[in-house]
Amino acid sequence: MSAGSCTMGSMTTATAPAMRDEAERLLRELAGPDARLREDQWTAIEALVVQRKRALVVQRTGWGKSAVYFISAKLLRAAGHGPTVIVSPLLALMRNQVSSAERAGVRAATINSGNVTEWDDIHARVAANDLDVLLVSPERLNNPDFRDQVLPSLAADAGLVVVDEAHCVSDWGHDFRPDYRRIRTLIAELGEGIPVLATTATANNRVVEDVSAQLGVGGEETLVLRGGLERESLHLSVVHIPEATARAAWLADMLETLPGSGIIYTLTVSAARDLASLLSERGHTVAAYTGQTDPTERESLEQDLLGNRVKALVATSALGMGFDKPDLGFVVHLGAPSSPISYYQQVGRAGRSTDRADVILLPGAEDKQIWSYFASVAFPREHLVRSVIEHLDTEKATSTPALEPLVELNRTRLEMVLKVLDVDGAVKRVKGGWISTGEPWVYDAERYGRLDDARQAEQAAMVEYQSITTCRMTFLREQLDDPGLTSENSQCGRCDNCTGNRYDTTVDTTALDETRARLQRPGFDLESRKMWPTGLSKLGVKLSGKITEGPETGRILGRMSDLGWGQRLRALFDGPDAEVPDAVVSACISVLAAWNWAERPTGVMALESTTHPLLVSSLAAKLAEVGRLTDLGTLRLRPDHPPVSAANSAYRVSGLVDVWEVPDMSIHQGPILLVDAIADTGWTFTMAARALRQAGAHSVLPLALASPK
Template sequence: MTTERSGRPPAFPQLRDRAEELLRDLAGPSAVLRDDQWTAIEALVVHHRRALVVQRTGWGKSAVYFISARLLREQGLGPTVIVSPLLALMRNQVAAAERAGVKAATINSGNVTEWDEVHAKVNAGELDVLLVSPERLNNPDFRDQVLPSLSADAGLVVVDEAHCVSDWGHDFRPDYRRIRTLVAELRDGIPVLATTATANDRVVDDVAAQLGVGGADTTILRGGLERESLHLSVVRIPDPTARMAWLAEHLESLPGSGIVYTLTVAAANDLAALLRDRGLTVAAYTGQTDPAEREVAEQDLQENRVKALVATSALGMGFDKPDLGFVVHVGAPSSPISYYQQVGRAGRATDRAEVVLLPGPEDRQIWSYFASVAFPREHVVRRVLEVLDSEKPQSTQALEPMVELNRTRLEMVLKVLDVDGAVHRVKGGWLGTGQPWTYDQERYERLDEARLSEQRAMIEYENTSECRMAFLRRQLDDPGLTGDPEQDKCGRCDNCTGATYSVDVDDAALESTRKRLDRPGLDLPFRKQWPTGLKKVGVQLSGKITDGPETGRVLGRMSDPVWGPRLRALVDGPDEPAPDALEKACITVLANWTWDERPTSVMVMDTPGHQVLLRDLGERLSSVGRLTNLGVLHVRPDLPPVSAANSAFKVAGLVDAFDPPDLTGVEGPILLLDLLSDTGWTLTMAARALRHAGADAVLPFALATPK
């Protein structure tokens, strides 16, 4: 498909009139273009320049690119390509495009069955706008069959949420870096628009460099970030139970409907269940929620059929509900920039929206966990390059057992190496290119320091006595700030007005919440399948696991608001006899365990640093439950500790790792007690050793799981 230009665009006045007409179709009969919106549209449509727009949420960035797309199409130019990061954002953008008379379609993980039809429409020139997820840009079929024609014929390329391009941004994604290739291959004169609501000076400079949207021929529009509808507050309640009880007590009084953010998937699910128990209409929304269920949840919030979605950051960029009445965070994000991006969802078309932060002392442990899964050390990355073949493609699944990375981190590393030219994605997997590659140690150290600096700034935000909105705007290098603290005050936040929420919680509500959260016990699913590629590490196991444990139980998650602090104290504390409260909680879990057959004996794992705790607890449970105490399942002393995050390496390190116990005369299931279960492989392999020693069945019971 080739589209020729049809000459000069219409004269300036007529073009602006047409843009205003399209805006009214998009946003309603009273909508009027902002001067900066027209400046951006003119730069793209009239002058075919590149533009970088950094404007607050609700400013109208999507109007700029949809109107530009329609005007360029009316000039006879090709379709607009919009790189968009989230399914929720894409759905809203397609709906908005339809209102402006723009024929739009998406290619993303949620509409796999429609990909062929969309590809055909692109090739036939039947679409005005194609929204693609950044991950699709390096899909071999899309990259080789669809992308070349788009690069040659696109009328406009838009990079939405462009801060994702920058590894200094709060939501860096390796796939976004591939956009550099798309932009570099455009023919001369194709306009490029990059947009974001959350970028400080450093991110702006990096985005401009990555996308080539800097320089004298670029229009940069950067506006103030003041949001006159937002009323910011911080409510400091150190006790996690009281914090959740406070939310349950206050949620109904918050205006309209809104979002309650949590830091983890488990917290979102648990908090949603608690609030529903209190009679509140809420739903959980996380990265693990089925795409179809997410769409229903989004629509329920749009139509005010729920009071709130209890969500992780999966509900973020681009979710468009102009009358969203509140955003509450139970747990603080690790960055003020990320925090501003999320609270910016509220109050876009209302006079007042409440923004409440409920930080907790456990937030820092969660930040540390997510920081620990950042880009790995050099020797680990070098190993990935070593095992890659230059001629025979290898899938991520095939590579996993050969490197000390789990699949998620391995995919991230491969994407970064792909962008750097050291590997190449093809049909069937990945190839090594043989190109030299340098591990940028200095850059990763700078990123670590930047991350720590943002965490310190977030803690400062929680404790500051200055205007909270001014604090956030300063973190984003807002050009609208005057530098005068008095002039920059918002006049609305709790610090400016002195109007603070009471931290008191009704005693009955607190007790009810405590009983609900204090229930110990979660399922601990067993491993059902051996990891692929075990033969490559010398282990002759494959397929289904037929000699492992039954479904087990775990006392609680270390990320739990109530059980988390108690379990962290056990994991990080001294090795000493079990507290009475721990014994009582374990007995409660055992009493509620719906096993097929009651255990007849108990055995504890040989866990370094916690042998006194586990042995004492094993003795107590054997006494209370009238179980035979089988003592400790010892690890062979000649084996090195197993620390690999990768499943295949983990299994390889645990094969034949346990001294087979003498189970003569032992009948019935064995209760196998351990301190911590993360990947589940240690308990799986220990249960397998007991089964091979003659155990009828093994019921794993861990005191804690990280998340």
């Protein structure tokens, strides 16, 4: 093409028409023979390719942001520049992007957790200049080998750097993926004149300002393209059904009436699994898709939805950014996300190339409790963070498993803290683990307070959305500071409030009874712990390797997040301590009757509960009476022992050593049913079973009323 014979820095306006013609040709290869560049798409391409500027593009899903960077990448390669580096957050997004790139003749590859065996070959292709586009996950930017061997040459020679879904860079994305904040280091180390493009579909003014500051894409030289968020195909509704079981039954009745195929979002993994199972039993072709779904299975499920081989995927937020199905017919939320930004980002998957897409929110009273749980595992208090730094050496690397027993944080939160400290320059990831940089570090209490304030405000807005009587689309656009919103277009004319058209919330009695029976079918397995946490010796506990004196596989009545038993269990534990209700006893008997144990228990013992002692002891007593088992009373805590609150496995085990007053168990023959209120980590049952077995117990079968998630 004509642009290939001159450098971009010296590009003249005379070559711009020829370049636009080439850009239009590439777009047709990418999107089909009838595709035409929008003026603002060309404005972005020209800024990146000709003017070598930095740009921030905030445009709704379906606007064509990927077309901008793939076309720019191809034009820059034709002009002799290096490959484009795209930092992309999710595997689904990467798969779609590589497929799109290949359609336009763009040589693309991705480095992520799902293709480890291909990394060396891709690194070699980068070194051989054999790629037009390299997509990398944020985590790879701080992998020692990639950071030290591959990234320097990319930073020096890249033709373009793209940060896709750039709202994740914002401080609000701190809880989502700390690795995203390292991108600012990559940007700072770029060679002179390398353009940067940041793109997102969901960002309000606060997020836009934060992204600009983090990526250095603010200032007078930056092109900012920010479009309206209105999508004329979306028909928004809120359906209020107080009882969780009735909501699930209503959805099972309504699903086939919704257009095409779509996504049903839930707030938790367990809710996604339960709902998918329920809908399948009702004859719907659906499948669960969560962050715990195997990567290979995820790809297969995505293809099933793209090919309309399923009516819906019942998904957590793991199916979100980057999943591209233009004819997605509906998005249903069983439970409200905690932020209007998150909500719009998810509903924006629908109706991109259809005249109509139905968007339904089915909020529940339990939503706030789930939001509170996720907020509770955010950035820890200062003394916990400082203990991480203090336990790291400045020269000798410490692995995460070795560090875990030294600090009062579980593995997930510890890894998040390490990543944040790495971004802040206090620690560094190296081969073999982590070291301290020795640099001073300030706990930014103001920033974390600001995050919490923002979280609270956005939760309040999501609650308000559920009860407004004005236009729902306008409300969401206001929350995202949509620049295209004016007094002339402040009514969408399609939502339930604008039209007055509302869904009938009547649920067939028979269907409701069947749904309740299915959801309230109690009990699931509590897998026993198999190995002791590493590093217990550092805490003075001489336990390591395989657990030989632990409990058998146990059972749990229900999860707090369950669609069926969740409401009952939450009410039980939120209320005052009292004797166990007969319905709960009956459910536990059903669980016991279905338990495939090797040997039936002969005795029952309650674990002393610090919050609900009467509930637990009365349950144990009634099970002993009904099952004609020996009532062994309560395994009581030593009065002088401090309460154990640590979530970290090593600290929790250490805190549970010798905490009970254990009677002589050798006089009792046969397995013991050990009853507790809530089973979370499983370590309480493990340590109690060990104590009982050391005192002569035959074996221990754990039974808990609830799991928190």
